[in-house]
Amino acid sequence: MPRLPRLAGAATAVLALGLAAAAPAVGDEPLVTGARIVAHFDQAAGQTPENIALEPDGSADLTFAFARQVARVAPDGTTRIRATLPDVPHPATPLVHSALVTGIARAHDGTLYVGFATGTRRTGIWRLTPGEEPEQIAELPPNGYPNGLALDENRGVLYATDSVRGTVWLVPQQGGPAMAWATGTALAPLPAPAPGFGVNGVKIHDDAVWVSNSDRGTLLRIPVRADGSAGPVETRARGLDGIDDFDFTGPGTTVLAALDSANALAVVRPDGSSSVVLSARDGLSNPTSVAVRGRTVYVPGAAYFRQRDPNLLVAAVALRLEGRAGSRLP
DSSP: OOSSOTTGGGTSOOOOOOOOOOOOOOSSEEEEEEEEEEEEOOGGGTOOEEEEEEOTTSOEEEEETTTTEEEEEOTTOOEEEEEEOOOOSSOOOTTTOSOEEEEEEEOTTSOEEEEEEOSSTTOEEEEEOTTSOOEEEEEOOTTSOEEEEEEETTTTEEEEEETTTTEEEEEETTOOOOEEEEESGGGSOOOTTSOOOOEEEEEEOSSEEEEEETTTTEEEEEEBOTTSOBOOOEEEEOOOTTEEEEEESSSSSOEEEEETTTTEEEEEOTTSOEEEEEOGGGTOOSBOOOEEETTEEEEEEOOTTTOSOOEEEEEEEEEEOTTSTTOEEO
């Protein structure tokens, strides 16, 4: 997110930001149509949806950041609270000074993992096993800001971004000490006097860890070497003002990205060009994350800047083959 903290809408004034001009499309172009809001949430109760994981039946597991909750939204919009993380006296999370639940990842057996930012020793990765109380499985630095979260079950590890320390942490799936997997300027927030959020969203795709940097408006790819270590950081796209989370539209490298402060969903093409495919006119409310499954894209919006109508929006995704107008593929 640009230099204001991404959650600053909860406490401070909003900075409106524009979106960089888009370059012409190259190759298969995603079409995003039929947007509709399936659920509205209570902002006064802290129900600001920050991140999303999908269930096999099409339900969405959402983190409600300031409520410290994980909710499940059924396909018909029915919402129920699955877990609440502990109340933390005197939270001191950098930038926001509140305790909040951030990223979420789902294992094949239904276990959920979430990031918890508190400014205390409770900062870290927590496991939500069905029928059990939330359990902290890894500590992360209290002066950091764990944000995005991705699970690689093949390697048995979680990747957690730290938006303040400019770090991607590696956490054993079963729990244990975290290791700084990737660091560097490309992952860090912009320097003082007004630092904000650096590395933010994270996805595992095609033998690499992909991340966004909100302050720098970039989409980055970090190869995973054969020994599991991080390769050199590659910049795949720039000019993505307010980028938060993102997801891939298929096996290629076309991405749909949530541009939080710009209140837009953008397509980012393999050549790095981008253009807006959904906006406030479609119902977006400062989108914070993206999940694509088949022909459907899910876009939670936390209304951090608009300060009204946090919601979950869904839309249809198809491909238009350039040079064959009107043709679509799933």
